[in-house]
Amino acid sequence: MPTEPEDCQAYQEILSRWGPLEQDDVFRLLGAVQDACGHVPRPVLEDVSRRLRRPLAELYGAATAYPGLRTAPPEGER
Amino acid sequence: MSAAETKVLTRRIGVITPFDLAAYRADGGYAALEKALSAGRDAVTQEVKRSGLLGRGGAGFPTGLKWEMTAREGAEPKYLLCNADEGELGTHKDRLLLGGDPCRVLEGMTIAAYAAGAAKGIIYFNEEFRALAEQWERLIRQAEEEGLLGEDIMGSGFGLTVKTCLGRGLYIAGEEMALISSLEGKRPTSRPKPPFPTQAGLFGLPTCINNVETLANVPDIVWRGADWFLSMGLPDDPGTRLVSLSGDVKEQCVCEIAVGSCTLAEAVPAFAGGTRGGRPVRAVQPGGGTSAFLAGGALDTPIASRPIAEAGSSLGTAGVTVYEEGHSLVDAVVSIMEYYGRESCGRCAPCRIGTVRMLEILKLIQAGAGKPEHLEQLRRIGRACVLGSTCGMGEAFPQPVLSALKLFPEEFESRLVGASRAVR
Numbered sequence: 001m002p003t004e005p006e007d008c009q010a011y012q013e014i015l016s017r018w019g020p021l022e023q024d025d026v027f028r029l030l031g032a033v034q035d036a037c038g039h040v041p042r043p044v045l046e047d048v049s050r051r052l053r054r055p056l057a058e059l060y061g062a063a064t065a066y067p068g069l070r071t072a073p074p075e076g077e078r
Numbered sequence: 079m080s081a082a083e084t085k086v087l088t089r090r091i092g093v094i095t096p097f098d099l100a101a102y103r104a105d106g107g108y109a110a111l112e113k114a115l116s117a118g119r120d121a122v123t124q125e126v127k128r129s130g131l132l133g134r135g136g137a138g139f140p141t142g143l144k145w146e147m148t149a150r151e152g153a154e155p156k157y158l159l160c161n162a163d164e165g166e167l168g169t170h171k172d173r174l175l176l177g178g179d180p181c182r183v184l185e186g187m188t189i190a191a192y193a194a195g196a197a198k199g200i201i202y203f204n205e206e207f208r209a210l211a212e213q214w215e216r217l218i219r220q221a222e223e224e225g226l227l228g229e230d231i232m233g234s235g236f237g238l239t240v241k242t243c244l245g246r247g248l249y250i251a252g253e254e255m256a257l258i259s260s261l262e263g264k265r266p267t268s269r270p271k272p273p274f275p276t277q278a279g280l281f282g283l284p285t286c287i288n289n290v291e292t293l294a295n296v297p298d299i300v301w302r303g304a305d306w307f308l309s310m311g312l313p314d315d316p317g318t319r320l321v322s323l324s325g326d327v328k329e330q331c332v333c334e335i336a337v338g339s340c341t342l343a344e345a346v347p348a349f350a351g352g353t354r355g356g357r358p359v360r361a362v363q364p365g366g367g368t369s370a371f372l373a374g375g376a377l378d379t380p381i382a383s384r385p386i387a388e389a390g391s392s393l394g395t396a397g398v399t400v401y402e403e404g405h406s407l408v409d410a411v412v413s414i415m416e417y418y419g420r421e422s423c424g425r426c427a428p429c430r431i432g433t434v435r436m437l438e439i440l441k442l443i444q445a446g447a448g449k450p451e452h453l454e455q456l457r458r459i460g461r462a463c464v465l466g467s468t469c470g471m472g473e474a475f476p477q478p479v480l481s482a483l484k485l486f487p488e489e490f491e492s493r494l495v496g497a498s499r500a501v502r
Binding site (some may be wrong): 023024025026030034058059062064065066067068 | 248
């Protein structure tokens with residue numbers, strides 16, 4: 001599992017494709033990372049938190065609220 | 079009354095290639111946007127207000143008024159959100175429009191943003207519309223290239239960016255306040271109103287939220303005028319409605335009728351091929367999974383908001399679920415409550431606790447272990463949820479249970495402990 005946001009290659013690719021992040025991109029971004037990586041790694045949440053000055057807890061709340069988002073790979077892929 | 083379709087919103091579906099701006103423009107598309115941009119914001123808003131268009135997402139708020147309320151707020155930028163998170167049980171109409179005539183929805187969204195003074199647009203799709211969302215992404219890029227989105231649309235000076243966003247499988251995110259918190263990147267929950275989204279919506283900015291079908295109505299109203307729109311449907315509820323028919327029917331379908339032009343009972347044979355087993359209709363839910371059952375003489379109610387409200391239910395999203403004779407309504411309300419119990423966002427106690435307790439009692443009754451006092455408990459909890467919940471879901475989810483208890487008490491009583499099962 002990646003430990004630094006630089007390790008999440010798919011995340012970096014999304015960032016460079018989208019250009020500067022806006023506040024209304026947070027949910028779309030979590031979804032795009034989920035689709036690319038199969039989950040939303042904590043380092044990604046930490047990086048988004050830093051970039052957009054948003055509490056990590058709030059982003060964690062979002063990332064764990066939906067059936068279609070997960071913060072860890074499925075059992076068996078860990 | 080005879081049941082026949084009035085094809086306005088659906089007239090291009092299956093006729094022209096969807097997601098093809100050239101085909102859409104060749105069929106008169108984007109003439110309305112051009113007209114709107116030259117007429118000016120106030121003229122467009124006044125025309126849509128005069129048309130009497132009511133929101134098609136369930137609440138039926140006047141669309142033109144919502145634009146006006148957004149436009150008169152001082153804060154910038156303003157948002158125009160298209161709610162495409164269609165998740166109400168038995169409702170499939172927005173999906174039809176998003177896939178069948180997407181350019182109409184996009185044009186409607188652009189006109190709405192212009193009228194509301196919004197420079198930012200977001201369309202929030204149900205997770206199940208993933209393939210559609212990808213096609214929409216390409217459509218938006220193409221519209222930008224053709225000067226129909228982006229800066230200086232059609233040389234008018236008006237600019238609008240549109241982003242797409244795919245939901246992640248949460249029913250409550252379709253509720254407007256929860257949709258806002260979802261887009262803010264927070265855990266999606268409802269919150270009390272006021273302030274309304276038009277005053278303080280996404281990130282506290284003025285936000286106009288319109289349903290897909292509402293926006294799909296806009297280009298024709300602008301192009302043909304309010305009088306044309308008022309010539310269809312009822313004076314206080316004009317135009318057409320997309321009615322989804324499902325449940326115990328031969329063919330699930332979405333049909334478009336002039337508001338109030340046929341009754342619930344007429345629609346089933348006319349559009350859905352009749353009931354699945356050929357038996358008479360026992361009951362319907364006219365407005366999605368949270369609407370109250372109607373039965374007996376109430377099935378002759380015209381499909382329009384006010385008559386259906388007067389009959390004791392709500393037209394909501396016009397997702398009509400049909401239950402034929404022999405279909406147990408105890409079983410039906412158990413599966414309905416299982417759905418809403420899963421989907422309660424948990425923010426307010428009546429809904430969070432009420433969904434669980436009502437389902438527990440209903441399952442006891444379903445299993446033949448219910449007692450007479452359980453029926454009164456269901457009514458009391460249901461009424462408390464209606465009165466005490468924060469959002470529309472909490473107010474609405476007890477309705478199927480409360481109405482089934484009222485219309486078919488003998489079915490519930492027949493399943494209590496020690497009751498004869500003769501009555502079903």
